[in-house]
Each structure stands twice: as structure tokens, then as C-alpha cells.
Amino acid sequence: MSLEGLFTFSVWGYVGIALLLTHITIASVTIFLHRHQAHHALSLKPVVSHFFRFWLWLTTGIVTREWVAIHRKHHARCETEEDPHSPRVKGILTVLFGGYWLYRAESRNLETLTKFGHGTPDDWLEKHVYSAYPWLGILLMALIDLTLFGLPGLLIFVVQMIWIPFWAAGVINGLGHYLGYRGFETSDASTNIVPWGILIGGEELHNNHHAYAASARLSTKWWEIDLGWIYIRFLAICRLARVKRLAPRAFSHRGAQRIDSDTVRAVVSQRFYILKRYSQIVLRPALREARRNTDRMGRQLIRRAKKLMIREDIRPDVEASETIERVLQQDKTLATIYQFKQQLKEVWTRGAKGQPGRVERLQAWCAASEQSGIRALEEFAAFLRGYRLQNV
Secondary structure, X not given: OOOOOOOOOOHHHHXXXXXXXXXXXXXXXXXXXXXXXXXXXXXXXXXXXXXXXXXXXXXXXXXXHHHHHHHHHHHHOOOOOOOOOOHHHHOHHHHHHHHHHHHHHHHOOHHHHHHHOOOOOOOHHHHHHHOOOHHHHHHHHHHHHHHHHOHHXXXXXXHHHHHHHHHHHHHHHHHHHOOOEOOXXXXXXXXXXXXXXXXXXXXXXXXHHHHOOOOOOOOOOOOOEEHHHHHXXXXXXXXXXXXXXXXXXXXXXXXXXXXXXXXXXXXXXXXXXXXXXXXXXXXXXXXXXXXXOOOHHHHHHHHHHHHHHHOXXXXXXXXHHHHHHHHHHOOHHXXXXXXXXXXXXXXXXXXXXXXXXXXXXXXXXXXXXXXXXXXXXXXXXXXXXXXXXXXX
């Protein structure tokens, strides 16, 4: 085998080849493993599905059943001791730089595979090749890289081997629950790392995904870019894929007065966005006003309580609860607004006799908000009265 390989390129040529090969792997993970297999958000024609399986066998050695089971368990047990890779539990550095080893440890948990790994490929190829010899694909990839590119092919192979463990197991599972912005106030710590999901195929929009896990599209705002979704749309145009589920879209019809089951359906389906919007236009302004109306000690107390009162993923302990209570005692308006937030959540969390019970609770909440004398609450109630889902 020649050290120069069958093809010779410039340094930037080899860099481009490495980026192209790793990007195909990223696309395989986000389209096939994540959106297709784990969440059934789309269906794929067999030729496309088999290509992705083969490519992942070559470049990662990932066993579909293991990956799917671990990811589903992450959603089901998010931010708890049973979460396979929560930085809140295991520490950000452990997940960021040791995500691969956390994955390998969980892949040996037979209970996880049995409970969460259902519905994945179980054909002859899976049983006798991909799952039986995951290392064989990696060895074959190394030989292909060396044959085609010679010694530089070895560097390309190394990049291929560390790409998914770092970006997927480390960055997405780590930074995607540690820093970034939140478009939805989910009960987990997920974040959108950046709004441009290009480098990791759209997986950067991790908070959006946790809000609507079964959606084939991870972008929800017009300025967010989900490259994986662009690929899916191309496959759909070529009739190689079919989108099954998307995140719901909603709008508010100003001036509407009647709250019915359609209103409640929209509010419940968009509850994470509703909570985010409530914090933005009702709670945050009240916190700013409370800070202006208190002394230095009061401002420090509000600063400590702000995140506790806004973030839905934080479960206050005794000390945190006491901090919130002290803040509410010093500002009556803020206390009312915070109380209304808790009551709003009861529209979808408290048991009710079917949809009519939720309709009654939302009607009562809007009526009480409109009688509160707090303009922000009154405007938010008007916003909810006109809330409806739109076709996507």
C-alpha cells in the first residue's frame, strides 16, 4: 500500500475531505438515528436507511439499538440520576470530554436496551454484521482512508473517529444542557447552543428538540437554521423520505373572547413557549420594577431569586424556596404575578375531567388576570384568549 495513496491533494484538500466525510456522518446521526429511529418523526425509503446504517457502521461502529435506547432513556429520565449523560448530575467536564465513556457504560445496561430499544432494525445484516461486528466497519474505514489518501488518510480516519464522540456525545449532551439560549421553558436544562444548526446538522437546537421531541424539524423561529431539516426536505422532494410529525405552530387572534377546547389545545401543546413568553413579558418586567423599588440588599435578593422564579428546570430546595418567599414578601405585585404563573401551569398539570376541566381552568385564570389590575397580566390574558393552532 503506497503511503501517498491513490489520490493526492493539497493540505486544504485533505481538510475539505475530512469535513465532508464527517458531515455525512453527522447527517446520518441526526436524520437516521435521531429523527427517524429514536423519535419516528419521519420515514425513510429502504435504500436511504440502509445507506445511513452502512455509513455509521463504517465511521462510528454505532449499534442502532444501543444509540436509540440510550437517547430515549435520556428523554425519559432527563436531569435525574438515571439520565445517562446529564451534566447537571455528572458534571459538565465529565460529559463534555467523557461523553463517549458514559455512552459505552450505558450501552452495557441490558435493562436500558430492553426497555427503550424497541422498534430498531433486526434484520440479517443487523444481527450478523452491524451489531455482531461493529469494530469491523471501523477497520474497513481505516483501510479505505489509507488506500485512497495514504498517510494523510490516517489523520482523516482519526478525525472521523473522534468527531461523533466529541460533538454528539460531548458537546450536544454537555453544552446542550449547560449554556445557550432557551426558546422554550422546558422542565429540563436543555439549551439551544447557537441558532445556526450547521456544524452538527441542526442538533445545536437542543432545547427546541426537548420541547418537541417528535418533530422532524428542530428549528422553530424564522432565524434558526436546521441543516438536517433542509436535507430531509430534499429527500422528501425526491420521495425518499416522508415527514410524519412537526412541532405545532400557533398564533393569537387579538380581540377573541371565547375560550374553548381549541384554545386549550393550543395552550397545552405550546405550554413550554407559553411559559417562556409569560416570563418575558410579564415576570421579567415585574422583577425589574421590583429591583428599582428596593434597596441594595433587596436588589441582591432579587438577583438571586430571578433564575429560580423563571427557569422551569430548577427544582428549588428549602433555601431557594425561602429566597423566593422573601422576594415575594417585599413586593405585592411581583407576588401576584408569580402566583398567577403557578396557577397557569395548573391548566395542564392538575387533574381534570377531560378537556372541559381545562377549559374551565383557563377561563377562570384569564378572568382573574383581567381583574387583577396589573396591565401585563391583562394583556397576557387577552393573548391567551385568542391563542389557536395553525396548520403547518
